[in-house]
Amino acid sequence: MNKDNKKYGVLLVNLGTPDAPTATGVKQFLSQFLHDHRVVDMTRWLWCPILHGVILPIRSPKVAKLYQSVWMEDGSPLMVYSKRQQKALTDILQVPVELGMTYGNPSTQSGLERLKQQGCDKVLVLPLYPQYSGTTTAAVFDRIAKDLKSISFIPELRFINHYYDHPDYISALAETAKTVWAEKGEPDYLLCSYHGIPKRYADNGDPYPDHCNGTTELLAKMLEMPREKMSMSYQSIFGREEWLKPYTEGTIKSLAENGVKRLDVMCPAFSVDCLETLEEIAEQCKEVFIEAGGVEFNLIPCLNDSQAHITMMENLVKQHVQGWK
Template sequence: MNLTTTIDEKSAKAPGPFPNGHPSVLKRKVGVLLVNLGTPDGTDKKSMWRYLREFLSDPRVIEMPKVLWYPILYGIVLNTRPKKSGENYKKIWNTERDESPLRTYTRAQAEKLSEALRDLPDVVVDWGMRYGSPSTESAVNKLIAQGCDRIVMFPLYPQFSATTTATASDQLFRALMKIRAMPSVRTVPAYYDEPVYIEALARSIEQHLASLDFEPEMILASYHGIPKPYFERGDPYHCHCVKTTRLLRERLGMSDKKLMTTFQSRFGAQEWLQPYTDKTVERLAKEGVKSIAIVNPGFSSDCIETLEEIAGENAEIFHHAGGKNFSHIPCLNDSAEGMAVIEAITRRELMGWV
């Protein structure tokens, strides 16, 4: 005798009927939460101080005992850096929306992903920041208020680092610790070697190079750096970056003499991952290289580090050292190529829930 009983899936998940007086229950939904690094609310000193305090107080970012770091942070850094950082943000600020480009692009990515997933009516998309606003906690609360009892958190960092991906997860779970009816959660893994990501990067590079009136002699794949001791303690970030560049070379048919890995945005006196982007740019120019381009595969969206540091500061360094042609290749942002990556990975991570 066949004792297997077939249960209609929709009936098994049906929430009712409820007893009289039972509070209304929202239809169960799945939330998708895009999370990026963060942004100040303005370029003024107060906004920059608030943002930098939150960012630089994160023990994942600064792995130094508070008793040693906080006197430096509050005594020196937060008294000098906010003004300088504010001036740099002013150079790239989205004045039309009065916000940073990172916030503009992250919002656009969420809106376009929501539209792309319109065939999944029980999926709700929102976005938040690890530092600054909108906060991860506020985004989680919005999803829960819409009936989401499951959440897929998508950290928009292609390569994993404890300083980025891990701290985004930390912040998500801090928010969940305050919720009694806590939703189930999945976190999207790093996608540094995903074929859809490599293809999107390659196409964006090819399209940009085709638009130039010069051919770069060298292309730098510049990633945000981390202190070398973090790597020595086991952070896989360096390995992920190197693999992304290698896969890009293979896809583009370039050698390591044409496309090389460098690291930018170092902070403090300790050694960071090398080679440094700014030093490499200067060296190449002094060696007679006249034309270069820089791409930022570690950033899902253009931000202060790509628009001001690379397209601004490094262009000046190159020209000052004797270089002639410099071009910054935009990040994937909310382009068709960039959205193809986010959508493909999101749909995969939603499997079994929708």
């Protein structure tokens, strides 16, 4: 804190999660998420009837059951791990760190308000998306801009839009994989599965696939993993249009059919374990692998609140707040 009692604070932002693993809770969350033009850019008059008349009524109960299968004692895995990250980063930085979600609770607006109440006139926004995408990182920027529209005095802002190639991030990923391998041995093959986006978005300039490729290349070098034993794919495909390829499920099936017996999968685009890693990868994709002839399937955990991840976040924050007191 400097002499005029002003200081900087950090707003950690992730996608969000339902408040409860119920059809109602999931419907509320998906409604807000899928209304975002950054996520689905269809004309509203065409998209909204489909969303409210077909997608939400059908998907909400199904997705709620999936959430129930991974729900933790203290809530959604994404929320539990995000709160642990917030606490750990607060302890190590000794400055206010608040949590905000692009969709759902706690909102980014409430996070900004809590920082203001703690005397922060400077705010570093850290979206927890290592690889930039308009569907995620830019959506955070939009949300922050909207939150500030009704505020008379806007704090000085800095915004981190990616860290896909940060040495500490790559090192943390490698350390997580090596920890698993120290216990279980190295796999026949390592697959990096990233959340997908429509191919059209990338064709229109979204650098996300380049960032994903960059992370994978750097990780392969740090792990000294031959590229014939490691590749990347895209998961969580939604809708009928073409998304970035190759698709994770098809890749996993093909690997098993081609003789890979032990497959490890890690999800570098996710800063915390969530439905997409704990259920889609660890359950659904494991089943695909085994049914196609695979023998052993392991999900390498996300970075979560590991010490290496918190150290990376600490160094990233310190890098971006230089000149602030």
